[in-house]
Amino acid sequence: MDIYRRKGFDHIPPPEEKTDGNKQPMVAYSVQYLDREGGDIGTQPHPTTFDLDVARHAVLKFKASVFGVVTVLKTSHSPEAFRYLSDESRLDRVSRILSDASITVDVHVTKIIIESQALVSAIRTVVRYYPQIDLEGNSLELDELYAVIGHYLRELESLRQGPQDSALDPKTTEHLRLLLDYLHTNVYKDKIDAERILHLKDLCTFQMLWLLFKPGATVYLEFRGNLAAYVVQSVVSDPAILSDVKQRLEPYKIKLWSLRYDGRFVGRTSTEVVLPPFGGERAVT
Secondary structure, eight states, X not given: OHHHHHTTOXXXXXXXXXXXXXXXXXXOEEEEEEOTTSOEEEEEEESXXXXXXXXXXXXXXXXXXXXXXXXXXXXXXXXXXXTTOOHHHHHHHHHTTTTOTTSOEEEEEEEEEEOOHHHHHHHHHHOOXXXXXXXXXXXXXXXXXXXXXXXXXXXXXXXXXXXXXXXXXHHHHHHHHHHHHHHIIIIITTHHHHHHHHHHTTEEESTTGGGGOOTTOEEEEEETTEEEEEEEEEEEOOTTTTTOOOSSOOOEEEEEEEEEEOSSOEEEEEEEEEEOOOOSEEEOO
């Protein structure tokens, strides 16, 4: 064994110690699964060195979805019932919720999960500043009301219908068409166009007020009796403001930042403005 230690092979067994079917193998292979946060899901034994392409061959032969639409249901189900259940038991319990008359079920919101890397890349090319979402991954999850698409709708439409010398490849063009057609048909309809017509008259509605507060835009806020310029960082609205007609809507919460000079240094300062619901049309001031 001295020769193995000198060469750094402490764990290599002597040649005569070979495994057979009745002994523990000298090298054991396994696969550990982590979730997206790096948490341990579990470990499974594997017969040999793991090859992802071989293991995923049956899955990867199917074409991935361009994007998925997830409907989030809010129920009266007790949360304790799901505690400590296995995945199989949880799925079984979920499958019986819709047929249980004692449980109330309402559509809460929807969200879109974009799986097409070509589509994510196309969105990334036009979105200049949007701290609310992460555009660096291979997929993109957007919560209702999908404001980033609404804010950059003109740019995305121009990208899809651009001149021949700067046109997207056919795959990206088709994926972008699918997304924009879905949003026009099922979410925005004629609301954005109608609101932009009101903007020409310096008017706005509460339902579409988010359209005015595009991240990166400059707005003015009264500060110590004077108007001060701020940059919109994010706008948080009632998630179902476009799809759910409610008697009482949540107020908008708009995060802003600006630069302040204290006589020695220039630094960034942040503030938040809450805009309560209003009916009808209001002047844009």
